[in-house]
Amino acid sequence: MPELPDLEVFRENLNERLAGKKLTTVQVPYDKKLNVSGDQLRAVLSGQELKSLSRSGKELHLNFEKGDVLALHLMLRGQLHFFEESHVIKSPVIELFFEGGTGLVMSDFQKMATPTLNPPAAEAPDALDKSVNVDFLIKEFKGKKAAIKAILLDQNKIRGIGNAYADEILWKAGISPYSIAGKIPEEKLKDLHRAINEVLKDAIVQIRKAHPGSITGEFRDFLKVHTQKYPKSPTGGEIIIQKSGARKTYYTEEQELFN
Template sequence: MPELPDLEIFSRNLHRRLSGRQLKEITVRNSKKLNVPVTELKETLESQKLTSVSRTGKELYFGFENGAVLGLHLMLKGELHLFTDGDSRKHTIVELVFKDGTHFSLTDFQGMARATLNPEADHTPDALSEAINQEFFKRIFASRKATVKNVLLDQHIIRGIGNAYADEILWEAGISPFSAANKIPEAKLRDLAKAVRHVLENAVKQISKADPTIISGELRDFLRIHTTKKTHSPSGVPILIDKTGARKTYYTQEQEIFN
């Protein structure tokens, strides 16, 4: 599943490739999760110029000159495609055709990816916003007995952090993922806030360096803890794996537990 750093790079590359192009046609091939009638989507967006592509949380926002926004959420298995051959890709959710012949599509063989016209404003802070600091975590964690990893993954508390990067962030902060959020001392909350920004910003740099034009998929070779390719952390401590349902947590005994 693409996470915040992947989507940040996707948005930058799609903005560079598509902004300024005029939309000729939008086709919805799976409308189960569309929030408006297809006719309304077409009337709102067709013939409009695309002015921006940006990321917010785990969604991509396509902004048009009339002020309308098309939000795309890839969910677990969504993929993005740019092409000019005119043949639709398999399992297409939505396809945009621009007047210069460029095609862009969102596909998902599970059918879970969704398109939304003019998504409602979400005031939950993005993981890379300035609001994510020590005071934020102090306020948010104060009344929460849930494990710190579960809190980090809650998109209603902080947007954009997924499973892999939660493990990376907590390892860098030296906090066990099984710690109770309300038991973590203030000094560690400062470390956590720093780790959120450093891990995510570094991942953006690493992905951009490895594949400057990427618009789909995920790159994980640079991860230090959440990886099957390594058995020990950078400091030489064995990486442990705990499985809860379909989710795996990667951690080491270097991380302090607070309960």
């Protein structure tokens, strides 16, 4: 699943290509995930100018001139594709046709990718929002018995971080992913706050540099710990891979366990 850094780069590239264009029509070949009917979606959005694209957690928001928003969530396997005039892309979920022939398709062979018209405001903050500060982390983790990684992955707590970046952030902060959130001392939460910002912002820079123009995919080739390229972390710790269900956690014994 694309995570915050991937989606931030996608947002930039989509914005550059589509902002200022008028949406001529929209088609929904697979409408099971849409919160309104295809006819309602067309009635609301057709003819509106796309003012900008923004990102909210793991969603991309297309912001139209009358204040309407179309949210696109790629889920696990969704992909975005540009096209001109027409396309032969398999498993389309939603198709956006803009003036001048430019189009955008969200596809997903698993049929899980989700378009939403005018989504409700999210209650949890985005991981890069200024409100996610040390005080926020102290308040959010106080008394919590859950593992710190589970909380970082909970989109109802903090939005945008997924499995790969949770591992990278926790390694950077020197905190074991299996630490009990409520047991982590305040000084280490300062390290965690710093790591969230540094890891995510650096990843955006790395993806932008290595994959300019990208609007789909997951780019992980530069990660330091959540990787099978190296047996050890940059500081020499052996990378341990622990599997739980379909999810793998990558960490080292350099990370302190709080329990």
